[in-house]
Amino acid sequence: MIMSITKGILKIEGARPEGANPLPLFRDRQKNKHPKSNGTMRPEELDYFGYESAFRVLPYKMQDRYTRTKTRLTLTSVVLENEHLRAEFLPEFGGRLYSLREKETDRELLYCNPVMQPANLAIRNAWFSGGIEWNIAQLGHTFSTCDDVFFAAVKAGGASGGKEEEFLRMYDYERTRGLVWQIDFHLPEGARSLTAHVRIVNDQPHSVPMYWWTNIAVKEEEGSRVFSGTDEVLYIEPQSQAEGCEHCFGRGQLPDLPVLPGKDASYSLNFDFSSEYFFQNPVSDAAPWEAVSYKDGTVFCERSTQPLRIRKMFCWGSHSGGRSWCDYLSLPGQGDYIEIQAGLAPTQLHGMEMDAQSSIEFTQIFGTAAVQPGEGNLDSYGQAQALIRQAVEQSLPAEEVARADMHCRTLASLPCETILHRGHGWGALENMRRRAENKPLLPASFTFPQDTLGKEQEPWICLLEGRALPELNDTHFPASWMTDANYIPYLERCIKSDPHNTAAQLHLGVNLYENGRYDEAAALWEKALLAKPLPILHRNLACAAHQEGDLKKAIRQMEQITLDTYIAADAAFLQEYLRLLAEDGQWQKLNDIYQKLPARLKEEERIYLLECEAALHLENWSFLEEAFQKEYASIREGETKITDIWFAFAAANQIDPKQLPKNLDLRMF
Numbered sequence: 001m002i003m004s005i006t007k008g009i010l011k012i013e014g015a016r017p018e019g020a021n022p023l024p025l026f027r028d029r030q031k032n033k034h035p036k037s038n039g040t041m042r043p044e045e046l047d048y049f050g051y052e053s054a055f056r057v058l059p060y061k062m063q064d065r066y067t068r069t070k071t072r073l074t075l076t077s078v079v080l081e082n083e084h085l086r087a088e089f090l091p092e093f094g095g096r097l098y099s100l101r102e103k104e105t106d107r108e109l110l111y112c113n114p115v116m117q118p119a120n121l122a123i124r125n126a127w128f129s130g131g132i133e134w135n136i137a138q139l140g141h142t143f144s145t146c147d148d149v150f151f152a153a154v155k156a157g158g159a160s161g162g163k164e165e166e167f168l169r170m171y172d173y174e175r176t177r178g179l180v181w182q183i184d185f186h187l188p189e190g191a192r193s194l195t196a197h198v199r200i201v202n203d204q205p206h207s208v209p210m211y212w213w214t215n216i217a218v219k220e221e222e223g224s225r226v227f228s229g230t231d232e233v234l235y236i237e238p239q240s241q242a243e244g245c246e247h248c249f250g251r252g253q254l255p256d257l258p259v260l261p262g263k264d265a266s267y268s269l270n271f272d273f274s275s276e277y278f279f280q281n282p283v284s285d286a287a288p289w290e291a292v293s294y295k296d297g298t299v300f301c302e303r304s305t306q307p308l309r310i311r312k313m314f315c316w317g318s319h320s321g322g323r324s325w326c327d328y329l330s331l332p333g334q335g336d337y338i339e340i341q342a343g344l345a346p347t348q349l350h351g352m353e354m355d356a357q358s359s360i361e362f363t364q365i366f367g368t369a370a371v372q373p374g375e376g377n378l379d380s381y382g383q384a385q386a387l388i389r390q391a392v393e394q395s396l397p398a399e400e401v402a403r404a405d406m407h408c409r410t411l412a413s414l415p416c417e418t419i420l421h422r423g424h425g426w427g428a429l430e431n432m433r434r435r436a437e438n439k440p441l442l443p444a445s446f447t448f449p450q451d452t453l454g455k456e457q458e459p460w461i462c463l464l465e466g467r468a469l470p471e472l473n474d475t476h477f478p479a480s481w482m483t484d485a486n487y488i489p490y491l492e493r494c495i496k497s498d499p500h501n502t503a504a505q506l507h508l509g510v511n512l513y514e515n516g517r518y519d520e521a522a523a524l525w526e527k528a529l530l531a532k533p534l535p536i537l538h539r540n541l542a543c544a545a546h547q548e549g550d551l552k553k554a555i556r557q558m559e560q561i562t563l564d565t566y567i568a569a570d571a572a573f574l575q576e577y578l579r580l581l582a583e584d585g586q587w588q589k590l591n592d593i594y595q596k597l598p599a600r601l602k603e604e605e606r607i608y609l610l611e612c613e614a615a616l617h618l619e620n621w622s623f624l625e626e627a628f629q630k631e632y633a634s635i636r637e638g639e640t641k642i643t644d645i646w647f648a649f650a651a652a653n654q655i656d657p658k659q660l661p662k663n664l665d666l667r668m669f
Contacts, residue, residue, distance in 0.1 A: 002189050005153050005168050007420055008077040010088065010098065013070045014116025015633075017126040017146050020061035021572045022477035023539065024510050028054035029518070029547050035349045038237060038250040045234065045251070045280075051351030052209035053139040056123075058514050059175050059481040060143045063126040064572075064606075066118040068328075068633045073116055078151045078420055080168045080185055084192045087185065090131075091421035094145040095170040095183070097132035100194060100366065109300055109368060111217040111337035113330050118146065120636045129329040129337060132366070133215040134170075136200065137177050139348055141215075144172060150423040152416035152447060154184070169416060171446050173427035177208040178484060179354075180427065180446045184408055193367030193396060197408035198308075200360040201443055210354035213312075213343040214364060216302060220315065220338040223295035225266050225376050227388045228279035228311040229288055234347055235259055235277040238669045243638050247349060252277070255381040266381060268315035268338045273669030274322050278347045279311040287398035290340045291369065291388050293376025299369040299388060303396040304342060305405045308362045312341035312348070321667030325637075328666070361412065363405035369395035416447040425452035429460055433486060436464050456480040459507070463490040469503040474535055475569040482507065483514040502532040509540065518544060535561045535569060539576065546580070555580050563596065571604045578610045587617040605634045609642065616645050624649050631663045638668050 033050040077098070080087045088099040100109045113130030121127040122141035135142040149172045156165045171182035179202045186195040202208055218224075231254040238259055240248035255264040257277070263270040265277070281288040283306065290311040291301035315338050316322035326335035342364065345352050354360065369391035378384040427448030431441045442448065453461065456479050459469050472478065491508040494501060505528035513521035522544050525537045542557035558577040566574045574597075581590045591614045594602065601607060609632070615623040628646060635642065642664050650657050 003080070003082045003166065003187055005166065005420070006079050008079050008088070010075040010077045010090065012073050012075060012114070012116050014073045014128075015066050015068065015070050015118060016073055016116065017063045017066045017118050019065045020124075021064050022061065022570050023536070023572050023576070024481050024514075025057050025062055026513055026543055026547070027056035027058060029516075030054055031056075032351075033349060034246050035347075036240070036246055036248040038248055040251040041234065041249060042251065045346050045350075048345065048351045048353075049347075050349055052211075053349050053351055056138055056176060057143070058510070059483045060124055061481070063118075063122075063124045063146050064120070064634065066126055066633060068117065068631055070115060070117070075116070076421060078168065080187050080194075082187050082189055082191060084190070085187060085194060087187065087194055089151065089168075089170070089185075091151045091170075091423075092148050093128070094142060094147060095134060095149045095151065096130075096145070098130065100132075102368070109218070109366070111219050113217075114334055115330055117329055118633070119329055120634055120639075122146065125634075129326075129335065130217050132217070134183060134198075135211070135213045135215060136181055137174050137179075137209075137211055139211060139351075143174070143176070144423075148421070148423045150419065150427075150447070151421040153418045153420060154411070154414050155417045156411050156414055165411075166417075167411070169445075172423050173430055173442070173446070173448065175426055175484070177202070177210070177354075178204055178430070179208060180442055182412070182445060184412060186404070186408065193365050195363060195365050195404050195408065197363045197405070197412060198361065199412045199445075200354070202354050202356065202358055203440070203443065204356060206356050207353050210344070210352050210360070211348075212308070212360070213341050213348060214302075214308075215339055215341045216366070217337045217339050218292050218300045220268055220336045221294065222269065223377055224268060224338060225293050225384070226268065226290070226313045226338070226340060227266065227293065227376075227385050228290045229281050229285055229389065230279050231255075231381070231385065232280045233257070233277040234280060235265075236275065238273045238275060241274065241638060241668050243640055249347060249349075264381065268313065269318050271315055271317045272319045274315065274317045274325075276312060276314040278343075279313075280346060281309045281311060283307075283309060285309065287396075287401045288342075289389075289392050289396070290342065291392055292338065292340060293371065293384075293388055295373060295377060297371050297373040297375065299371060299376065299391055299395075301369050301392045301396060302340070302342065302364060302366045303392065303398075303401050304364040305362045305401060307344055307360070308342050308364060310343045310346055312339070312343065314339040314341065317669070319667070319669070320662065321665050321669070324662060324665050328631075361405075361409060363401065363408050365396050365401055365404060367396055413443070413445050415444050419447060419449065422449070422452050425454050425457045428452050429457045432461070433464060459503075460487065460490075463487065463494060468494060468498050468501055469507065471501070472503050472506070472534060472536075474565055477536065477570070478503070478507065481510055483511055485511065485515050487511060488515075500531050502528045502534060502537075506534070506537065506540075513540075513544070518547075533560070535565055535573065539573065542576075542580070551580065551584055555584060555586075563593065567598060567601065571601055571607065574601060575604070575606045575610070578607060582610050582613050585617075587614040590614045591618055591620075605632060609634070612642065612645055616648055619652070621649070621653065628661055628664060635666050640667060643667060 289303040509521040545553035
């Protein structure tokens with residue numbers, strides 16, 4: 001069979017994310033996090049440690065609308081296959097490589113999740129487990145992980161009588177950094193491994209922070225063991241994963257790590273807590289790799305060119321909380337997986353800077369290798385590693401990886417032939433802005449058709465064409481947000497020509513605030529309030545006060561919004577107000593408001609969980625007894641609020657703490 005690219009459908013049980021939170025969630029004012037070293041990290045490993053790793057989501061919106069109620073879903077897929085392998089991608093979900101199947105044996109090489117269950121793990125909240133995920137720009141599961149991206153078929157050669165070559169391209173415009181990225185997937189006739197060539201282009205006159213991690217989920221079973229080209233790792237100390245803590249790292253050497261005394265850390269199931277460590281492959285290794293071996297001698301492996309040199313192991317852990325996460329993200333007993341990952345920086349909390357007018361390119365190949373049964377499980381880690389290294393080199397030789405990279409680079413600038421799936425219109429809008437300003441367009445390998453422009457882009461098209469922004473009312477929210485500083489002059493001109501355009505003042509304030517001009521933004525919102533007291537203006541000023549550490553002022557701003565407006569508006573408004581009351585310990589007031597709400601708002605999960613906190617402090621035990629029977633979809637990875645409530649309830653009612661209900665146990669350690 002020759003290679004083919006086709007569109008398909010995937011029918012699966014699941015809960016599709018529905019809609020997005022309309023409110024702008026502002027980035028942390030401190031752009032850098034402050035992770036720690038336990039004193040064992042090398043001085044050079046502290047460079048860029050925590051750089052640009054704090055929370056940031058705008059101009060994207062949070063995807064926090066989903067449940068644990070599954071229905072039959074029909075998802076769009078794109079299939080790339082030859083006579084040996086079948087790769088199925090989900091273009092509606094960040095281009096996730098959902099399945100990579102070996103056709104002769106019908107063996108699935110990845111962890112292929114039998115369901116689609118979103119959970120609160122990504123930057124924008126919604127995330128699901130399984131397959132291979134491509135993460136760019138910002139720390140965390142990427143902005144597009146549950147969103148549409150572009151897919152296209154690309155053709156090369158054939159014009160001079162040579163053999164025509166076709167491959168698959170996934171690509172998009174990334175809005176926080178203002179850059180474009182693509183992954184070209186090659187699976188030519190005869191190939192037994194899938195090649196992915198990544199190209200990131202920053203054609204702007206300034207540098208931008210950068211982040212890249214390829215996350216690969218493979219099955220986890222008794223005896224599965226992780227290897228890479230080095231045994232030197234940076235590991236995370238488990239207690240530092242607690243909610244609100246800064247992560248603490250140390251340097252160690254496999255198979256023995258201080259966080260796992262007496263056990264071999266190359267076996268993921270030896271961890272009785274959720275854990276991760278990062279293989280520090282050297283720059284001198286031209287073809288870094290990572291592999292997972294199994295007792296039967298089968299090996300999943302991936303290999304790349306530089307600069308993708310760092311590798312990572314993540315596991316949920318064998319403890320009850322870790323197994324609960326696996327069950328939640330899939331079906332009970334069918335969700336066990338381990339992640340091996342590949343990145344550009346020493347850990348995921350290390351940032352880097354991408355130069356102006358530059359590109360980053362590398363090639364990554366996914367396939368299999370084999371050793372004799374049991375060889376990957378030798379007591380000697382060093383001997384087992386040597387055998388796995390030999391098997392990887394035999395399956396994916398370093399010279400072959402280099403040749404594949406050279407070939408892929410020659411094709412990476414080719415234009416798209418046929419678009420198979422359309423993403424959003426932001427790339428088309430960026431080209432529209434560049435045309436208006438007589439600037440070079442985005443590179444030709446990225447095709448962003450004009451017909452992708454839609455409702456989300458309409459406000460910004462209005463500005464580019466010199467038209468005014470449409471006005472807002474109390475419960476109507478903008479179709480999108482814009483934090484690209486290139487639009488600040490357009491918003492300023494709009495306000496100059498129409499000083500009472502509250503929508504323009506709102507948007508300019510959001511753009512200024514996200515770009516660090518906090519006082520100017522707040523002054524603009526306060527001025528807009530005088531003309532039109534929109535609830536979102538009060539809310540934004542509350543956010544500003546909260547980030548400044550003035551909780552009382554933040555609450556006073558939210559108190560300017562009437563309860564009727566809260567009830568009529570999106571539930572996110574009320575969630576934020578109640579969260580501020582909880583932070584201030586105003587439990588009786590929180591409860592009084594909750595009791596006045598209609599049933600639909602009382603059942604909103606985040607509002608309900610805030611009432612659980614109030615019930616604990618007000619000793620409303622019957623309410624909590626009912627709450628402990630429920631399963632929750634919105635619990636954040638590492639969040640322990642509901643378990644903390646249960647333990648406090650158990651202590652107050654003299655209940656054995658070991659009786660923590662399994663449905664509540666999503667602890668990381």
